[in-house]
Amino acid sequence: MPLNCGIVGLPNVGKSTIFNALTSAKAQAANYPFCTIDPNTGTVTVPDERLDKITAFVKPNRTVPTTMEFIDIAGLVEGASKGEGLGNQFLGHIRSTDAICHVVRCFDDGEIVHVHGGVNPLHDMEIINTELLLADLDSVEKRYAKIERAAKASSDAKVKAEAETLKKVLDVLNAGKPARTADLGEDEKVYVRDLFLITMKPQLYVANVDEASLVSGNAYTELVEKRAAEEGAQVVKICGQMEAEIAQLDPAERNEFLAEMGLAEPGLNRLIHSAYRLLDLITYFTSGVQEVRAWTIKRGTKAPGAAGVIHSDFERGFIKADCYHCEDLFLYGSEQAVKEKGLLRSEGKEYVVRDGDILFFKFNV
Numbered sequence: 572m573p574l575n576c577g578i579v580g581l582p583n584v585g586k587s588t589i590f591n592a593l594t595s596a597k598a599q600a601a602n603y604p605f606c607t608i609d610p611n612t613g614t615v616t617v618p619d620e621r622l623d624k625i626t627a628f629v630k631p632n633r634t635v636p637t638t639m640e641f642i643d644i645a646g647l648v649e650g651a652s653k654g655e656g657l658g659n660q661f662l663g664h665i666r667s668t669d670a671i672c673h674v675v676r677c678f679d680d681g682e683i684v685h686v687h688g689g690v691n692p693l694h695d696m697e698i699i700n701t702e703l704l705l706a707d708l709d710s711v712e713k714r715y716a717k718i719e720r721a722a723k724a725s726s727d728a729k730v731k732a733e734a735e736t737l738k739k740v741l742d743v744l745n746a747g748k749p750a751r752t753a754d755l756g757e758d759e760k761v762y763v764r765d766l767f768l769i770t771m772k773p774q775l776y777v778a779n780v781d782e783a784s785l786v787s788g789n790a791y792t793e794l795v796e797k798r799a800a801e802e803g804a805q806v807v808k809i810c811g812q813m814e815a816e817i818a819q820l821d822p823a824e825r826n827e828f829l830a831e832m833g834l835a836e837p838g839l840n841r842l843i844h845s846a847y848r849l850l851d852l853i854t855y856f857t858s859g860v861q862e863v864r865a866w867t868i869k870r871g872t873k874a875p876g877a878a879g880v881i882h883s884d885f886e887r888g889f890i891k892a893d894c895y896h897c898e899d900l901f902l903y904g905s906e907q908a909v910k911e912k913g914l915l916r917s918e919g920k921e922y923v924v925r926d927g928d929i930l931f932f933k934f935n936v
Contacts, residue, residue, distance in 0.1 A: 574639060574640070574867070575612075575639065576668060576669065576846045577641075577664065577665045577671050577672065578641055578643050578644060578674060578777075579644050579665060579671055579674070579703075580673060580699060581676070582645075584695070584779060586644075586674045587643055588814075589777065589779065590611060591815055591818070592814040592815040592818040592839055593613060593615050593641050593842070594614070594615055594641060612640055612643075613640070613643075614639070614640050615639055616636040616638055617638060617844070617847055617854070617865070617867070618840045618844070619637070619865060621854075621897050621927060622636055622863065622865050625858055625863050625900065625929070626863050628900055628904065629859070631858070631859065631860055631863045632861050632862065633861075633862050634863045635862060635863070635864040636865050637854055637864075637865035637866060637867045638867075639846060662769065665703070666767040668772065670772050670850050671769070672775050672846060673699060673774055673775065674779055675696055675777065676695065676779055676791075677692055677789060677792050678779065678780050678781040679781075680781075692778075692795050693794050693795075693798060696798060700770075703749075704747065707744055707749075707750055707768045707770050708744045710766050711750075711766065715734070715737040715738065715741055718730065718733050718734045719734050719737075722734035736763060737763065739754070739755065739759070740755070740763055740768070749770035749774075749802075750768045750770040751770060773850065774802075774849075775804065775806075776795055776807070777806075777807050777809055778791070778795045778806055778808045778809070779809060779810070780792060780810050782810050784808070785809075785813070785834075786833070788808060792808055805845055807838070807841055807842050808838070809839070809842060810838065818839070850869075851869060852867050852870065853869075853870050854868075855877060855925075855930055856927075856928070856929045856930070857881070857929070857931065866881065871923060873920065873921060873924070874891075874922040874923075874930070874932075877892075877930065878930075878934065881932070884934065885934050887934075887936060888935045888936035889934050890933045890935055891932075892918045892930045892933070893915060893916070893930070893931040895909050895914050896914075896929070897927045897929055899912070
């Protein structure tokens with residue numbers, strides 16, 4: 572199952588326009604709040620030139636890219652954490668995502684209504700971030716009230732540890748900071764995992780700009796980038812309207828259009844790659860005459876865990892992985908040449924898979 576990013580923001584900031592371009596889905600895009608009532612989900616392929624190169628060398632019967640899901644969540648408004656604008660329903664949708672793409676309007680257009688009357692990205696960012704924080708605060712306060720009473724009456728170390736962990740998160744949220752800034756160890760994160768805290772998720776800002784501001788940015792994007800830097804967050808500039816138009820072109824026309832604009836790739840590719848990095852994901856490949864395929868794993872995954880992404884039997888019966896890096900293939904031209912150079916290795920259970928590895932698993936169940 573692919574990991575996913577929820578696309579959030581105020582109404583009319585361009586969320587659905589960007590989602591449409593991303594997924595070629597038909598999410599409704601209209602000029603009024605709450606146009607999107609149910610979350611639209613689309614699976615997108617992760618662009619990867621290495622997959623194309625491996626395919627060119629191996630010439631398999633088919634090529635399968637790796638994917639990510641994007642979920643277009645209806646526009647949030649001030650008071651969403653208290654149910655305003657169907658807020659509780661929409662916040663529930665965000666809780667089920669792995670990361671958040673926060674779209675911020677950074678363009679002027681008198682014909683597109685702004686829910687607060689004028690473009691002010693910092694104000695918009697503050698509204699969304701505050702509503703997400705308040706929703707988490709409510710969840711943690713309710714859980715902490717129960718656990719605190721239990722911890723006082725119990726000698727159970729786990730109950731006391733949970734109370735201490737929740738207190739840490741509560742203090743951070745009360746200070747107006749997202750839960751992800753709480754200094755929690757891996758053992759402590761277990762105690763808040765089932766709360767599905769929204770502000771515990773990594774967040775990426777998407778500055779939706781007009782075409783003229785795509786390369787150089789504008790006064791609005793400068794504000795967004797400064798605030799994001801303070802939060803340690805990434806920013807991707809995208810012209811949603813232009814990306815929607817590019818998505819409708821055939822590949823040849825698309826490349827010609829991008830060349831005329833002085834762009835190496837669509838902005839959506841940068842967004843997908845940024846979301847991929849945000850989730851700390853890497854790609855490894857399996858390669859053969861029947862199929863060349865890209866697989867997604869978390870950075871730091873060991874070989875048996877990577878095998879398990881293909882099938883649980885691969886992980887359960889893991890013996891070893893024959894491995895070489897795709898750059899070796901590109902340099903020497905064939906797997907046989909890689910073998911002759913002594914660059915194909917057999918790795919065991921402790922091997923940490925690298926981004927770009929080509930693996931062949933051996934297992935016995």
